[in-house]
Amino acid sequence: MPPIIVAQQLGKTYRSGKIETHALRDATFTIDRGEFVAIVGPSGSGKSTLFYLLGGLTRATGGSVTIDGVDFSSLSDAERTRKRGQKIGFIFQRFNLLPTLTARGNVELAHSIADNGQPLDQNLLHHLAELLRIENRLDNRPSELSGGEQQRVAIARALITRPAIILADEPTGNLDTENSETVLEMLRHASKEMGQTVLMITHNPEAAAIADRILYVRDGRLHDAPPPPRESRKSLIGSLLAG
């Protein structure tokens, strides 16, 4: 099977006045279907920039990236939004639920943005709500939910469209240990049981340690971290995170 993500010399330079910041340079890599990839690196190294590029949320200033066979840079804005909704599920550190909608409303909105011509799969919603333990919280608004519950709703929202790729930016950054474990288990389930590709930015060595592969970003350059023996993974990842 061809890789789901193919990046060729992907780059992003921000310009403000005469100042140029090479946030990401010449990133060439592929990611296979079903892989669970952690993206680690010091603050300001380019992780979020890579995330935005892979999510089609910003345009590259160099190179290209193809997501599930689609070159996002060749699409109109409207088409890009639709494809993004169909192919990618996003999970953010701050949950980013719409405050005026209930939990169910937030999940339904993600489904309608994807606009894939299918009615919302109520069985999938029920299954996700059960796995994420939010069955009794679906009619509440985000302000009535705990942080952990909000993140679990955000995961249901990301998974309801059965996206090929899940992009998670510090998904456990605002959570306690128990909720972090639930979120990581769910991401691993998505990768291993559902065959979805998961890319997760994290500063948390425990989170990075459960990934299949670690991409290390430093000064805008991407490196595959060497696959460490299991027992030394956490300390190695800890030293990478410390920069």
Ligand SMILES: Nc1ncnc2c1ncn2[C@@H]1O[C@H](COP(=O)(O)OP(=O)(O)OP(=O)(O)O)[C@@H](O)[C@H]1O
């Ligand atoms: N919109 C922007 N305009 C100008 N420079 C930017 C912009 N966004 C990011 N940068 C710069 O690009 C570089 C990479 O930033 P990025 O946000 O990708 O880092 P990061 O690894 O995600 O950092 P952190 O872990 O602190 O979130 C930094 O030097 C940052 O200051």
